[in-house]
Amino acid sequence: MHKQKRKAFIKKMGRGGVAIFASRAPAMRNHDTEHLYHPEPNFYYLTGFEEPEAMCVIAPEHPKHQYVLFVRPKNKRAEIWNGKRVGVSNARKHYGADKAYPIEKFGEKIGEYLQGAERLYYTFGANEEIDTEILTLFTQSVRSRIRAGKGIATLVDPSPILSDMRLIKNEEELRRIQKATNITVEGHLAAMQAVRPGMYEYELEAIVESTFRRNGASGTAFPTIVASGGNATTLHYTTNDCQIEDETLVLIDAGAEYQRYSGDVTRTFPANGTFTEAQREIYQLVLEAHYAIIDCIRPGVSIDEPHQKSTELLTEGMLSLGLLKGKTKKLLKKKAYERFYMYRVGHMLGLDVHDVNCVHETDGEFKTFQPGMVMTIEPGLYVAEGTKKAPPAYRGIGVRIEDDILVTESGCKVITSGVPKEIDAIEALVRGARK
Numbered sequence: 538m539h540k541q542k543r544k545a546f547i548k549k550m551g552r553g554g555v556a557i558f559a560s561r562a563p564a565m566r567n568h569d570t571e572h573l574y575h576p577e578p579n580f581y582y583l584t585g586f587e588e589p590e591a592m593c594v595i596a597p598e599h600p601k602h603q604y605v606l607f608v609r610p611k612n613k614r615a616e617i618w619n620g621k622r623v624g625v626s627n628a629r630k631h632y633g634a635d636k637a638y639p640i641e642k643f644g645e646k647i648g649e650y651l652q653g654a655e656r657l658y659y660t661f662g663a664n665e666e667i668d669t670e671i672l673t674l675f676t677q678s679v680r681s682r683i684r685a686g687k688g689i690a691t692l693v694d695p696s697p698i699l700s701d702m703r704l705i706k707n708e709e710e711l712r713r714i715q716k717a718t719n720i721t722v723e724g725h726l727a728a729m730q731a732v733r734p735g736m737y738e739y740e741l742e743a744i745v746e747s748t749f750r751r752n753g754a755s756g757t758a759f760p761t762i763v764a765s766g767g768n769a770t771t772l773h774y775t776t777n778d779c780q781i782e783d784e785t786l787v788l789i790d791a792g793a794e795y796q797r798y799s800g801d802v803t804r805t806f807p808a809n810g811t812f813t814e815a816q817r818e819i820y821q822l823v824l825e826a827h828y829a830i831i832d833c834i835r836p837g838v839s840i841d842e843p844h845q846k847s848t849e850l851l852t853e854g855m856l857s858l859g860l861l862k863g864k865t866k867k868l869l870k871k872k873a874y875e876r877f878y879m880y881r882v883g884h885m886l887g888l889d890v891h892d893v894n895c896v897h898e899t900d901g902e903f904k905t906f907q908p909g910m911v912m913t914i915e916p917g918l919y920v921a922e923g924t925k926k927a928p929p930a931y932r933g934i935g936v937r938i939e940d941d942i943l944v945t946e947s948g949c950k951v952i953t954s955g956v957p958k959e960i961d962a963i964e965a966l967v968r969g970a971r972k
Contacts (some may be wrong), residue, residue: 769935
């Protein structure tokens with residue numbers, strides 16, 4: 538898979554360019570312990586390599602080595618503490634590099650691969666130490682060009698190229714995403730079957746995440762949200778430490794990660810198995826919008842269309858519930874809906890749970906849907922406790938319904954449909970598990 542990606546990237550680079558990609562630096566959790574390592578997505582996309590302290594050089598016009606890796610060498614003492622390293626020889630054997638060196642050799646060897654190059658492709662921000670080294674290289678090359686007439690003249694960010702490539706998933710990527718979403722579905726079902734008033738949010742969090750791991754996930758794609766009652770009106774609530782009260786809704790936003798690809802699902806359901814009338818009204822409004830938004834996804838349609846549809850439908854719904862007052866067109870123009878619906882209706886899904894942007898880099902316009910894209914659709918309404926002028930019955934209710942959508946040749950497919958979202962089906966699942 539990664540070899541195909543490199544070939545496609547080289548084709549988009551054109552002649553005269555060399556690209557350097559750095560692995561993400563480890564993040565420290567405390568004095569001498571690191572957070573679980575997660576590779577930089579573009580680096581992983583092109584290499585499949587998952588260790589820190591690594592660099593990739595793509596030099597299409599080098600006579601022998603078009604793809605070079607710089608990695609940590611084998612070290613018996615270090616491996617006792619932190620596990621086996623791939624090492625230099627295995628970087629060639631298992632990751633297809635034409636040549637591999639110890640990472641310490643980067644400064645010594647990189648000049649060989651920059652000879653004759655006019656453009657250097659590099660993205661800043663993944664590794665501050667390497668950023669400084671690249672700036673030094675570029676400065677030296679510019680000075681050399683002034684003196685000798687040869688050398689790198691331009692520093693280019695390759696992110697737009699890779700963002701465009703990553704929007705369309707190939708067969709292997711779709712297999713991984715489908716597995717991640719299948720596992721995600723299992724986690725949500727387990728939580729909905731286990732919920733009881735009196736439980737704590739963190740108990741459901743533990744059920745979701747243990748189900749992910751039992752089904753083969755490497756972990757979560759993002760911090761799990763388990764928000765009961767008024768907590769659900771905080772979009773990224775992750776404290777998960779409140780006791781779940783009777784007659785409240787529970788919103789769970791969680792996704793599994795499988796072989797570096799993500800799932801992302803949200804469901805909102807009653808803790809006691811029965812929606813109150815006010816909860817039912819808001820939930821049904823969001824659900825109907827959810828279905829209508831998905832129906833507009835097909836090849837050739839602007840990626841912005843689902844969001845525009847969501848603001849129209851939810852604004853009309855807010856008017857019907859008395860959350861907003863006025864004329865729909867004026868309310869949309871003023872973005873009055875942002876009081877209760879504060880974000881875009883979805884995001885791309887892939888190596889990042891909020892994967893690569895969806896606008897054309899040249900003119901700022903939205904791209905159109907193409908087969909192989911995967912996107913979330915997640916309309917919601919959030920009426921915070923104490924919201925003035927909102928009908929009292931709706932205060933403290935937050936509802937979000939999120940599914941993962943694959944764009945197909947003829948339309949789209951919901952790949953997370955295994956988690957029920959119809960009111961009757963949700964109530965039956967929660968009540969049935971209790972019996």
